[in-house]
Amino acid sequence: xxxxxxxxxxxxxxxxxxxxxxxxxxxxxxxxxxxxxxxxxxxxxxxxxxxxxxxxxxxxxxxxxxxxxxxxxxxxxxxxxxxxxxxxxxxxxxxxxxxxxxxxxxxxxxxxxxxxxxxxxxxxxxxxxxxxxxxxxxxxxxxxxxxxxxxxxxxxxxxxxxxxxxxxxxxxxxxxxxxxxxxxxxxxxxxxxxxxxxxxxxxxxxxxxxxxxxxxxxxxxxxxxxxxxxxxxxxxxxxxxxxxxxxxxxxxxxxxxxxxxxxxxxxxxxxxxxxxxxxxxxxxxxxxxxxxxxxxxxxxxxxxxxxxxxxxxxxxxxxxxxxxxxxxxxxxxxxxxxxxxxxxxxxxxxxxxxxxxxxxxxxxxxxx
Amino acid sequence: xxxxxxxxxxxxxxxxxxxxxxxxxxxxxxxxxxxxxxxxxxxxxxxxxxxxxxxxxxxxxxxxxxxxxxxxxxxxxxxxxxxxxxxxxxxxxxxxxxxxxxxxxxxxxxxxxxxxxxxxxxxxxxxxxxxxxxxxxxxxxxxxxxxxxxxxxxxxxxxxxxxxxxxxxxxxxxxxxxxxxxxxxxxxxxxxxxxxxxxxxxxxxxxxxxxxxxxxxxxxxxxxxxxxxxxxxxxxxxxxxxxxxxxxxxxxxxxxxxxxxxxxxxxxxxxxxxxxxxxxxxxxxxxxxxxxxxxxxxxxxxxxxxxxxxxxxxxxxxxxxxxxxxxxxxxxxxxxxxxxxxxxxxxxxxxxxxxxxxxxxxxxxxxx
Numbered sequence: 001x002x003x004x005x006x007x008x009x010x011x012x013x014x015x016x017x018x019x020x021x022x023x024x025x026x027x028x029x030x031x032x033x034x035x036x037x038x039x040x041x042x043x044x045x046x047x048x049x050x051x052x053x054x055x056x057x058x059x060x061x062x063x064x065x066x067x068x069x070x071x072x073x074x075x076x077x078x079x080x081x082x083x084x085x086x087x088x089x090x091x092x093x094x095x096x097x098x099x100x101x102x103x104x105x106x107x108x109x110x111x112x113x114x115x116x117x118x119x120x121x122x123x124x125x126x127x128x129x130x131x132x133x134x135x136x137x138x139x140x141x142x143x144x145x146x147x148x149x150x151x152x153x154x155x156x157x158x159x160x161x162x163x164x165x166x167x168x169x170x171x172x173x174x175x176x177x178x179x180x181x182x183x184x185x186x187x188x189x190x191x192x193x194x195x196x197x198x199x200x201x202x203x204x205x206x207x208x209x210x211x212x213x214x215x216x217x218x219x220x221x222x223x224x225x226x227x228x229x230x231x232x233x234x235x236x237x238x239x240x241x242x243x244x245x246x247x248x249x250x251x252x253x254x255x256x257x258x259x260x261x262x263x264x265x266x267x268x269x270x271x272x273x274x275x276x277x278x279x280x281x282x283x284x285x286x287x288x289x290x291x292x293x294x295x296x297x298x299x300x301x302x303x304x305x306x307x308x309x310x311x312x313x314x315x316x317x318x319x320x321x322x323x324x325x326x327x328x329x330x331x332x333x334x335x336x337x338x339x340x341x342x343x344x345x346x347x348x349x350x351x352x353x354x355x356x357x358x359x360x361x362x363x364x365x366x367x368x
Numbered sequence: 369x370x371x372x373x374x375x376x377x378x379x380x381x382x383x384x385x386x387x388x389x390x391x392x393x394x395x396x397x398x399x400x401x402x403x404x405x406x407x408x409x410x411x412x413x414x415x416x417x418x419x420x421x422x423x424x425x426x427x428x429x430x431x432x433x434x435x436x437x438x439x440x441x442x443x444x445x446x447x448x449x450x451x452x453x454x455x456x457x458x459x460x461x462x463x464x465x466x467x468x469x470x471x472x473x474x475x476x477x478x479x480x481x482x483x484x485x486x487x488x489x490x491x492x493x494x495x496x497x498x499x500x501x502x503x504x505x506x507x508x509x510x511x512x513x514x515x516x517x518x519x520x521x522x523x524x525x526x527x528x529x530x531x532x533x534x535x536x537x538x539x540x541x542x543x544x545x546x547x548x549x550x551x552x553x554x555x556x557x558x559x560x561x562x563x564x565x566x567x568x569x570x571x572x573x574x575x576x577x578x579x580x581x582x583x584x585x586x587x588x589x590x591x592x593x594x595x596x597x598x599x600x601x602x603x604x605x606x607x608x609x610x611x612x613x614x615x616x617x618x619x620x621x622x623x624x625x626x627x628x629x630x631x632x633x634x635x636x637x638x639x640x641x642x643x644x645x646x647x648x649x650x651x652x653x654x655x656x657x658x659x660x661x662x663x664x665x666x667x668x669x670x671x672x673x674x675x676x677x678x679x680x681x682x683x684x685x686x687x688x689x690x691x692x693x694x695x696x697x698x699x700x701x702x703x704x705x706x707x708x709x710x711x712x713x714x715x716x717x718x719x720x721x722x723x724x725x726x727x728x729x730x731x732x733x734x735x736x
Contacts, residue, residue, distance in 0.1 A: 034420065034452070034591075034594050034595060035594070036420075037416070037418055037420055039415060039416045039454075040416060043413050043414060043415055043456045044413070044414040044416075044417060045411050045412070045413050045414075046411060046412040046413075046414065047407060047411055048405070048407045048408060048412075049412060049489065050405055050478055050479035050485070050486065050489065051475055051478040051479050052402065052404075052405055052479060052483070052566075053566065053569040053570075056565075056568075056569050058537075058565075058568075061534070061536070066533065066534045066535070066536055067531050067532055067533035067534060067573075067574075067576060068531065069533055069535075069576065069663060069665070069666075070535065070536060070539040070543070070662055070663050071536065071538070071539065071662070072536065073536025073537060073538035073539055073550075074536055074537045074538065074568075075534050075535075075536060075537060075568065075571060076537075076565070076568040076569045076571070079569040081475065081569075083478075084402070086407075088411045105507075105508045105510075106508070107419055107449065107508050110418055110419040110451075111418035111419050111420060115420070117418070118418065121417065121418070134507075134508070139473075139507055139508045140473045140474070140475050140502070140507045140508060140572070141572075142473075142571060142572030142573060143572070143573060145532035145534060145573035148516060148529055148530070148532055148573075149529075149531060149532060151519065151526050151529060152526050152527065152529040152531065154526060158519050158520050158522060158526055159520065161516055161517075161519060161520040162516070163435050163436065163517065163520065164435055164513035164516055164517060165434070165435035165437055166429075166434045166435060166443050166513060167434070167437075167438065167443075168429070168434055168438060168439065168440065168441025168442055168443060169426075169441055169442045169443060169444075170439070170441035170442065171438040171439065171441055175438070182441075197424075197426075197444070198420075198421065200424075200426075200442075200443065200444040201421040201424050201444045201447040201449075202421075203443060203444070203510060204508070204509075204510030204511070205435075205510065205511060205513035205516075206435075208435060208437065223402075226402050226403070227402060294438055294439070295437060295438050297437070298437075
């Protein structure tokens with residue numbers, strides 16, 4: 001990817017402000033003050049809220065692997081942190097699990113970069129219990145540090161270290177489809193680009209090519225089972241997770257929502273398609289899908305869209321219910337990859353909620 | 369620290385169950401199901417809830433440092449994630465910021481290991497807006513991954529890797545004062561020891577000897593300033609953070625609460641003590657402080673208690689208000705280092721709230 005030039009000629013003031021914020025390196029970023037976070041008009045009434053963990057494996061590690069402060073012993077790895085809110089009225093509605101994408105955490109679904117209500121709260125206000133995990137290996141789920149301490153001590157080669165991925169701010173613009181080039185949003189962009197620095201702060205290192213996804217998928221299946229059924233919603237990297245979790249226990253799934261999935265596998269067997277056809281599926285993609293991502297080693301968003309159209313076709317052919325939600329087809333333009341944070345995020349949420357309440361709820365009676 | 373022998377002779381059934389859960393390695397840990405999480409009797413009514421970041425620095429990194437998926441560019445590091453809840457009634461009460469300790473995240477203050485209400489919700493129910501950060505370098509605040517990718521690529525020596533600390537489950541028992549030896553709780557222990565595996569899941573790797581604390585302290589001072597004044601509560605490793613943050617801007621602090629602090633520095637100058645004496649200070653320690661920690665390189669908890677008594681003495685001599693809360697002195701026995709998760713956690717919270725509402729609130733008028 002070519003580095004952007006940040007020419008500011010003939011740009012409106014807002015874009016100049018964005019570029020200045022964007023180039024303000026390596027000094028402090030202007031913080032989003034609590035005063036910038038909007039207060040809703042009506043109170044949020046919760047029957048319950050809190051957090052817990054799903055899954056986890058006990059392993060024994062040496063003193064060195066634990067960082068050499070004490071003796072060796074056991075720790076837990078592969079657990080998945082889950083934050084939840086249950087609405088006072090509506091806790092009999094189907095729960096929705098929201099899983100974040102690459103280099104991100106559950107924060108994706110919370111307050112937007114410009115301080116508006118996130119989907120986590122909005123879905124609760126619409127009557128659904130909401131469960132927001134951090135993927136295994138990230139955020140409050142933690143990760144297995146042993147190999148880093150081993151390499152530091154010289155007992156393992158450096159090549160065994162995980163590759164920890166971050167997307168650069170410059171790379172996010174085309175890849176997340178805020179604009180074709182960093183600092184230059186699409187004219188119709190729905191992303192709150194003036195607050196793009198707040199999106200940058202959401203990024204955490206991601207063992208992108210690691211095995212943590214397997215633990216996350218297993219934990220998502222366990223969570224849906226423990227909830228006596230749930231709609232599982234993935235995003236981007238985790239877009240495929242609801243499908244994979246459904247294959248572990250289709251009966252626990254009330255619906256699968258794939259928001260801008262990074263993949264819709266073409267490799268599912270006929271038997272797997274048959275299992276997936278027992279669960280309603282919704283796939284949602286935003287606009288500007290033909291924008292070059294700047295990451296030639298990965299499929300374009302349009303290619304991903306077409307992969308998902310193909311999967312929808314296979315599931316429907318097997319008698320299942322599978323739908324594509326493409327806001328541009330409804331005349332809603334400019335949505336980005338971070339559609340849950342876009343300026344019209346609640347409009348998009350309403351479309352998904354309409355689908356859940358019409359379709360996924362049909363299954364609610366079975367396991368309750 | 370000697371490895372425990374786990375002899376099960378003459379042990380009650382509950383202890384055997386704990387030891388079995390404890391030794392269940394390296395297979396799956398029995399998960400805490402959502403059904404084990406208690407639902408409060410009354411709804412929680414929030415004026416607002418959500419999350420935001422404080423601070424952050426933009427840095428430029430190479431393609432390799434970013435994990436080699438795209439080109440090099442800028443990312444943000446040193447930002448601090450903050451989750452918050454504001455009660456519907458009582459948002460004019462002084463906000464309370466709760467910062468977690470070593471190898472932990474903001475989860476410390478949420479639902480307890482055995483599924484009871486955490487201090488975050490309880491303080492909100494008692495009328496205080498509550499702000500729960502993840503320390504910089506941990507949880508949803510992320511960390512700087514560049515050096516790990518550099519070492520993997522061979523461009524930096526392995527000795528530049530951070531030491532990432534975890535406490536072993538065995539080591540937590542004496543150090544967090546659940547019992548003298550792993551699997552053998554004190555007879556009067558207030559910690560929910562049957563759920564100790566859930567405490568294990570809260571642990572994340574900690575750059576214990578890194579510089580992330582400096583960014584956290586700076587962000588805490590900024591947060592208190594942005595809130596127009598707050599009580600800042602630290603725990604264990606972060607017990608000293610409220611003191612350090614107060615020195616950056618004493619006027620932003622409505623009160624400092626040090627819960628089981630790892631340190632009360634004896635090195636403050638007379639000028640620093642004078643500044644600290646302008647802010648009410650409460651230090652709280654649990655029971656069994658003379659239990660050997662199993663970490664001879666660190667002070668014992670009794671030594672830390674005495675360091676804090678000395679600091680309280682210096683602040684009082686300078687005309688300040690500083691108090692020690694030692695529940696054993698009030699006849700409340702068996703509290704652990706994880707006092708906010710102990711079975712009597714709300715009883716301890718009430719003692720701290722009484723102090724805040726009587727003392728820290730006096731300052732609320734000034735900055736509002």
